[in-house]
Amino acid sequence: MSTGSSPLIAHELLQGFLAPEPVAPSRLQRLLPSSGTLPGITRLGGHHPLVHVLVSGLRSCGQVIFINNPLSGLLLLLAMALQSFWASGLTLLGIVAAHLFARAIGADRQTRRNGIYGFNGALVGSAVACFADLDPAAARPWLWLLLVLLGAGVTTLLVHGLGRWLVRFFALPPLTLPFCLVTWVLLLLASALAHPELSLQQASQPEAVRGPLLALLQALPTGFGQVFLLPGLLSGTVVLLAVAIASPLAALVGLAGGLVGGATGLLMGAPAAAVAQGLWSYNGVLSAIAVAGVFYPLTRLSLLAGLAAAAFSSVLTMPLAASLGLLTGAGQPLPLLTLPFIVATLLTLLVLRRTQPALVPVGLHSILTPEEHRHRFDVARRLMADFRRQLRGSLAGDRYPSLLAEAEPAQVAELEALFGSLDRNRDRRLSVSELATGLEDRAVGIAGVGQEQLALVLAAIDLDGDGSVDVVEFSELMLRLRRLRAGEERLLQYLLPIDGDGNDRLDASELNRLLRSVGQPPLEPREQHQLFGDQALRGLSWKQFLDRLLLI
Numbered sequence: 001m002s003t004g005s006s007p008l009i010a011h012e013l014l015q016g017f018l019a020p021e022p023v024a025p026s027r028l029q030r031l032l033p034s035s036g037t038l039p040g041i042t043r044l045g046g047h048h049p050l051v052h053v054l055v056s057g058l059r060s061c062g063q064v065i066f067i068n069n070p071l072s073g074l075l076l077l078l079a080m081a082l083q084s085f086w087a088s089g090l091t092l093l094g095i096v097a098a099h100l101f102a103r104a105i106g107a108d109r110q111t112r113r114n115g116i117y118g119f120n121g122a123l124v125g126s127a128v129a130c131f132a133d134l135d136p137a138a139a140r141p142w143l144w145l146l147l148v149l150l151g152a153g154v155t156t157l158l159v160h161g162l163g164r165w166l167v168r169f170f171a172l173p174p175l176t177l178p179f180c181l182v183t184w185v186l187l188l189l190a191s192a193l194a195h196p197e198l199s200l201q202q203a204s205q206p207e208a209v210r211g212p213l214l215a216l217l218q219a220l221p222t223g224f225g226q227v228f229l230l231p232g233l234l235s236g237t238v239v240l241l242a243v244a245i246a247s248p249l250a251a252l253v254g255l256a257g258g259l260v261g262g263a264t265g266l267l268m269g270a271p272a273a274a275v276a277q278g279l280w281s282y283n284g285v286l287s288a289i290a291v292a293g294v295f296y297p298l299t300r301l302s303l304l305a306g307l308a309a310a311a312f313s314s315v316l317t318m319p320l321a322a323s324l325g326l327l328t329g330a331g332q333p334l335p336l337l338t339l340p341f342i343v344a345t346l347l348t349l350l351v352l353r354r355t356q357p358a359l360v361p362v363g364l365h366s367i368l369t370p371e372e373h374r375h376r377f378d379v380a381r382r383l384m385a386d387f388r389r390q391l392r393g394s395l396a397g398d399r400y401p402s403l404l405a406e407a408e409p410a411q412v413a414e415l416e417a418l419f420g421s422l423d424r425n426r427d428r429r430l431s432v433s434e435l436a437t438g439l440e441d442r443a444v445g446i447a448g449v450g451q452e453q454l455a456l457v458l459a460a461i462d463l464d465g466d467g468s469v470d471v472v473e474f475s476e477l478m479l480r481l482r483r484l485r486a487g488e489e490r491l492l493q494y495l496l497p498i499d500g501d502g503n504d505r506l507d508a509s510e511l512n513r514l515l516r517s518v519g520q521p522p523l524e525p526r527e528q529h530q531l532f533g534d535q536a537l538r539g540l541s542w543k544q545f546l547d548r549l550l551l552i
Contacts, residue, residue: 060118094125257288
């Protein structure tokens with residue numbers, strides 16, 4: 001049957017036959033209730049505005065390392081407090097200032113609540129705590145506090161301006177570039193003024209360690225800590241724990257990235273003591289998590305790309321340090337901060353976009369956890385594999401009820417009872433009028449849906465082509481619909497970046513890219529004609545595509 005001639009709305013109509021199903025927690029959420037983004041945590045405080053403010057601030061802290069989780073943010077503040085009072089205090093000050101500026105300029109509320117406008121400000125506070133001399137006996141720290149307030153606010157303006165420009169024209173995130181730019185300006189200002197209240201600390205020298213293997217092992221937790229400019233082993237371990245309770249995948253990928261980054265540093269002749277302190281691994285931690293889990297679902301290919309980005313960030317470290325030295329000249333050298341991570345990650349994303357079109361990125365608007373991105377990929381792979389099998393069976397005239405054979409007896413009995421309630425004349429066949437009556441009885445609006453469209457739906461359900469729909473064929477359809485509804489949102493989130501021209505339609509080339517991304521070969525000519533009919537160039541709307549998945 002060719003469905004390209006008339007738009008169907010079957011998946012929306014037929015959902016009226018299925019009772020709403022509660023969203024079940026994933027296996028990971030059952031084993032680790034702290035995992036994910038915890039979207040319902042604000043309900044614990046009755047949606048009080050102060051609860052939203054607190055949760056947004058904690059999410060900002062976690063977003064530094066791509067973790068949108070308030071419990072992780074709380075642990076990260078603990079990691080900073082273990083390092084020093086100034087580290088946690090100035091980080092909080094930076095978050096507050098960034099959020100106040102974001103609210104003042106009218107930034108999107110949901111984006112603010114997800115911590116996107118706060119994490120660069122948090123890093124500005126951490127950097128000042130790391131580099132500024134805040135000893136009240138030597139100087140009065142109040143001026144640094146003012147600079148943190150101002151600097152964190154400027155990062156918000158950069159995220160709102162420069163960040164949106166990068167997303168709009170290059171589809172690239174600003175990452176921590178606002179933090180780097182603002183912190184360098186603050187340190188240059190302090191160095192140029194040479195004012196007692198703006199004095200800088202001398203960089204501490206890493207303690208010696210006993211060999212490269214021990215250095216690499218120590219670099220695993222300290223690399224996580226150095227993301228927040230925390231050199232302590234205990235603080236780094238708490239940062240690693242904060243990531244792991246929200247996303248075990250992010251923690252594992254970050255460990256692999258830090259290991260690769262540290263090993264690359266050792267191969268380049270970096271001192272083992274500096275490697276042990278995490279100075280050669282923290283950019284690798286961030287790069288690996290960003291590429292292999294945040295901006296791409298975790299697959300074998302994205303993991304290789306993420307580890308390559310981690311190694312590249314270490315390779316870039318000395319050339320970028322030399323470039324910063326040339327720009328600033330003599331005097332106080334500027335720290336690299338997260339510049340190697342920014343350059344390595346953005347270049348990797350650009351290279352992947354050009355050389356690996358089948359590696360589908362995560363839409364910037366739908367970034368959650370690596371586990372969720374992987375789940376979207378798995379849903380797309382499963383649904384597209386089933387769809388391809390159905391499409392080939394349809395062309396071969398071999399459409400069989402594959403899902404019904406695997407259904408539980410209770411589920412089969414439930415579907416048979418549903419069919420019986422629709423079969424008003426008890427002839428064990430479903431007619432167009434019975435389908436329409438059943439939809440009306442369930443208060444499903446079918447205005448504008450004619451008898452011809454309902455007949456097309458029934459014809460698509462007719463697996464054996466005998467001109468009628470029996471209980472087996474109807475039950476198979478309902479099982480397909482239930483499976484599609486369970487994965488519909490994740491599938492569409494996975495599909496959106498494939499729509500390269502942004503017309504909200506899926507054409508043949510875009511569908512072939514989708515198929516390649518989940519390990520399926522491209523469409524054969526007859527498959528393309530069966531699916532698109534005369535709409536191959538114009539493409540299918542998302543609703544039409546979902547109907548093809550259901551009815552083909």
